[in-house]
Amino acid sequence: RQRILDHEVRDFRLSGAELADELKPRFQAIQEQLSQLGAKFSENILDATNAHAEWITDEADLAGIPEDACTSARAAAEKDGKPGWKFTLQMPAYLPVMQYADNRALRERMYRAYATRASELGKPEWDNGPLIGRILALRDEESKLLGYRNFAEVSLVPKMADTPEQVLGFLHELAAKAKPFAERDLEELRAFAGSELGITDLQPWDVSYAAEKLREARYAYSDQEVKQYFPEPKVLDGLFGVIRALYGVDILPEEAPSWDPDTRFFRIEKEGELVGHFYLDLHARETKSGGAWMDSARSRHRGTQGSTTPVAYLVCNFPGPVGDKPATFSHDNVLTLFHEAGHGLHHLLTQVDELAVSGIYGVEWDAVELPSQFMENFCWEWDVLCGMTAHVSTGEPLPRALYDKMIAAKNFQSGMQTVRQLEFSMFDLRLHGELAPEGSGDDARVPIAKLLELLAEVRAEVAV
16 A cells, blocks of 8 residues: 555656646646647658559469468458559568568668558658657656656656666666677678678668578478467467466456457456456458557446456457458567566456556556566467467468477567667667757647667667
């Protein structure tokens, strides 16, 4: 209860409760503007994502793209009443093109369209540039009203880390250690692309394609080969089996109103007693934001009417079924599913009845990743994979030889992956800690030119 009180006081302060009366209206206005701008930012990304499509009419241009991705693209074109194949910027369509398409021009068009979504290169009404500058200025004003130097400090209040300087020190140290490995990864990729693929000027739209070819050459397997062993029903049975073995709970299907017919609803029981419920929304669609996430619909708590069980959302953007075959997941998809399930279990299996610290609430936001990372580990265990794999056509489980290749390639190009995440982290922290807005009042903004200068500086330190 002391922790609840500490958090309540903290959150009251962060919501402006201690501000002088004459400052509270301005603080409230800032919150409202940030909410509106954030919603508009997300809408622009979604609109720009859905607006672009690559229409393929010559089957030769599909060379290298997996059959299931082509079948989905054909179905998308037929849905629009057009011939050929339609490839969108949604992940189930975008990733196979970037990873497998032999047509370099197609990869370049898709990459440029994806990388410039909601930018000054598209429709003016979808340009997020002005929104970014305004959001940064409002966050800066909010932080100063609350007595902090910048928004980076505000962000760390509910986290384990103490100061932005402490976090940046860690990121700088990690970048110095990781960058040599990333440079080695990139040099290997460039050498392979030049000697084996005839790509002498490796570009961003070539990286995933060349990396997949290098993995096939070095480890004699591909992501697409592995994907055939992870049909959705078998994966879900395997996930639920792991949860049953670890936590002694059963997961059973149940009916409930939902926002889309594709969404499923489950109940969790322990020895016949209800523990909680969750929605499972796995497949990508046009009306859905990208990425994967877990969120709370309701938290466990005890009130005057007794205990209320928790309800969670688990949301992903995986490929859906193709024809009469079930959806098949890449191993990365499976990792993502187990990750989000870890968050969900953290929320659903709580035994805390105090709403403020029940489930995912009351946990430092940089510690909340522990259960999700824990669950990911089981996706690499042979005994687990034996029970959750079955070839989509033959029903055969994952061969041990293929599993051994997956393990051998587990850290393939991990240097490049690490510095990519470091770039995101460092840029975000410095963006909210170092860039001062220009102008005043409703005209205050952080100039995009300054933002790009900072990004270039961060990339010079950590990117390859």
